[in-house]
Amino acid sequence: MLYAVIGMLNLSVNIGVMLRGSSEVISASTRGLLSANVAIAVMTIVFVVYGVAGGLAAAIITDFIQGILTIIFSFLLLPLLMNAVGWMDGIRGAITDPQKLTLVAPAQIGFFYITVIALNGLVGIVTQPHTMGNCAAGRTEMDGRFGWMFGNMIKRICTVPWCLTGLAAIVYFAGKGVEVEPDKVFGAVAGDFLPNILPGVLGVFLAALLASVMSSCDAFMISSAALFTENIYRPLRPDRRQSHYIAVGRIASVAVVSGGVVFAYWLPGVVAGLEIFWMVSAMMGLAFWLGLFWRRTTVAGAWAATLVSFAVMLFTGKIAFGQYVLWDFDASCARYLPHFMLWSDRLYLPWQMIFYLSAGLISGVVVSLLTRPVAAAKLDNYYALIRTPITPGESRGTSGRLPCTLPQGAVVPEKRNIFPNTSLEFMIPSRTSVVGFLIGWGFVAAIVAVVYLIASA
Structure with a gap:
């Protein structure tokens, strides 16, 4: 029960942070035509409707399509903006403070800050409900390992163009004499550049953004429904029909989403929301x-x-x-x-x-x-x-097998x-574990090295 309650709180906070962040981008890219508060309401209605109606199948399909769109648009803006500011030579010429071009800031976000945030993340990442679901979805141990690690590496790769876009945006908006709120920078850049490529590209960008956020939120919603139904409600009301538990799960999911929406409207900013999310997750x-x-x-x-x-x-x-x-x-x-x-x-x-x-x-x-x-x-x-x-092809046993029991024939x-x-x-780690660990750190070192080379080029 404890895990279910904390897990639902975590998912509700996560939903709120994602809604607030994406709504600010939408508001900035449309130059206020669609306000952040209206964007939150629209996104919530859409993902609740298709999440409740389609369940996990809908979440999987939308996550796959929308994830691809997110990766594409993560890189699409960068060359346009970098060309406008004169690439790295123009950025270095315009930014006189060398601290803004270092990988570790000597001020608030220094090495100590990064180390503790990473430790806190390591403590909490394993117990996030959607993390457990993702890792357990693999057919074998290796499927879970490979999918989780390389999925996260793709995310980390996407942060490189996000970082460079933010850096170039400092120069771009300073040159225009415009001051933009940090939460709105990405949307403001999209609103300035994408309409010049082709009519409708900004609309596709907004659709991809909405899709990526809603695909995550509907997955969180479904996870919260399962947490409440299986760990809190079913033990109190056993032996009911399956349709009854499905209805209860849908009600619970809407309640968790409602909490996330309230949190999104309350948040003073995206950074404050991220800090709360980091802490609750641990x-x-x-x-x-x-x-x-x-x-x-x-x-x-x-x-x-x-x-x-x-x-x-x-x-x-x-x-x-x-x-x-x-x-x-x-x-x-x-x-x-x-x-x-x-x-x-x-x-x-x-x-x-x-x-x-x-x-x-x-x-x-x-x-x-x-x-x-x-x-x-x-x-x-x-x-x-x-x-x-x-193991591949492992038998799940009978439907009545108790949880936390090994299937017949399993070799310990x-x-x-x-x-x-x-x-x-x-336990002494296996060779596969050691090799995978080293490969993971190799990816990390490569990403850091690429960012360093770009910054010093």
Whole structure:
């Protein structure tokens, strides 16, 4: 139940951030003809209708088509804008502050910031509901590994033209004497350049943008429906007809989307929304990693790690409803903190993350040690499942087979623990795992090197 509640909150926040960000792009590209608030309403209506009607099949088909369009338009604007500003020579000539051309900014977003954000993301990425669904959709272990890693690498490649577009936009709009809000830069660039290519190209761009956002939001909506129905409602109301549970799931999905829409309208900006999303995403991560690597983790410990992390996150932030401020950590406590923990007299985001991750980890360990251990038979079955790969053509068994049980005929690999005869479960990685890990870091190094070479060319 805990995971279902946190997962639905995560998905609702994610929906809100995506709606707010895309609505700002639409508003800017149409020069205000379609306001951001109207765009949020239109997108929500469309993806709720086809998501509720078509379910997972509709989400898969639209994700495939719209993902291709997103990749195309990620690169389409870049050569047009770069040509207008004189490519990198023009950018370097116009930007006198060399810090804007460095990969790691010496100010707010420095190496420490990037490191902590990455750690927080590593903690939370594994427990995002749609992430679990994506990885589990593969027919085999290798399908899941390959699809997840290379799908993420394609996303990272797309961030390169986004970054360069933003950099060139600084020069382009400065030359025109126009000041553009950061959330609207991409849309403003599209509105200036795409209509000059061919009539209707801007419309195709907006359609692709709408499609990519709605395809993600409908997937989040379907995940939230499954979380509520299978983990909260069905245990309370078992043995109902399948049509009944489908109806309940649709109602739940609309409720989660409604929360995301409210969040989108409330958000002061996309960056603020991203920061909230990053923090919420990490809430269940500590319980996951503790349970994966430490046999002594208990159910009470998982609850403690999650709830304490959440409490510390709220305590070190600001809780406000409109103009009414219920709690503001910065106003009440920031002056008592060391200067290195502050940025502009406010708690620095990386330190806030360190606080709630550390508090959650310590709480999970302490409570686990103070409570009754999980039965050894359950633990042995769980860790056997974890290290047994899915094989091609594997039988799923009968429809009545209980969850978390191995299919008949499955061969459990030998346990090769780095720390034998302890409660730790750190397995010696396989050759495939090591090779895949190194290839992944090779891709990362290549992307960073390409960006560095472009910036210094």
